Amino acid sequence: MLRPGDLGAEPWAAAGLRLLHLEADFAGPGGTAILSRLIEIVVIQAARRSVRVPGGRPAGFLAALTDPALSRALAAIHGAPERDWRVVDLARLAALSRAGFARRFAETVGATPIDYLTDWRLAKARALLSDTALSMDDIAERCGYRSVPSFTRRFKARFGKGPGAFRRSRPGA
Structure with a gap:
């Protein structure tokens, strides 16, 4: 899940997410097309930040995709959200210890693996x-x-x- 913190302090981040939220709740004609465009804008703006926060440390969902271990877990979650995932199962896919995986996932993504699964x-x-x-x-x-x-x-x-x-x-x- 993309959070405002993933996008940084730029004014467009808050405005883009606010527009996305308002449009999702609006239910007017053309809403699906508008939502698609707004999502594209938010994703492009997030990509512009180049998955790094000031200081060069990777952060957020996009950074997790560049981490081979975390990207395997994310692919599994996205590919089979209906599965009864446990942190230990995802850690095994990532080839990490349960504690190491949980810590790395939360630090990089900004949510625990189970919270991310629920969001997805x-x-x-x-x-x-x-x-x-x-x-x-x-x-x-x-x-x-x-x-x-x-x-x-x-x-x-x-x-x-x-x-x-x-x-x-x-x-x-």
């Missing part, structure tokens, strides 16, 4: 709710939740409304 699952759920007619059961399962109620609680805690209400609020619902 919820982002995927939001996309599936917006772009498909899949049932709530199917979406919960594809995003790693064993039950619709647990999925609904997490989704509502993150986005302020349940997945059903979110889907109904989208254009063309």
Whole structure:
């Protein structure tokens, strides 16, 4: 998950993320196209920072992608978010000790591996709710939740409304 801190203190970072957030909640005509362009802008601006913070130390999601060990774990999370991942499983993929992996992941990405996994699952759920007619059961399962109620609680805690209400609020619902 890209956080404002990953983008630095530049004024465009806060403005870009604020626009992205507002547009995601708006649900107006052309929203998907606008969101796509805003995401492209934020990603390009983040890439401009060249994955390094002042002082030359790598930081953030983009830096994690340049780390062979962490990128293997990220690829696994992104490729199978429905899997019941444990930190020890991800550490094994990264060929690191559990403690070493957890520390390196958190220092580089800015979130624990499990928090990152949760963020990714919820982002995927939001996309599936917006772009498909899949049932709530199917979406919960594809995003790693064993039950619709647990999925609904997490989704509502993150986005302020349940997945059903979110889907109904989208254009063309």
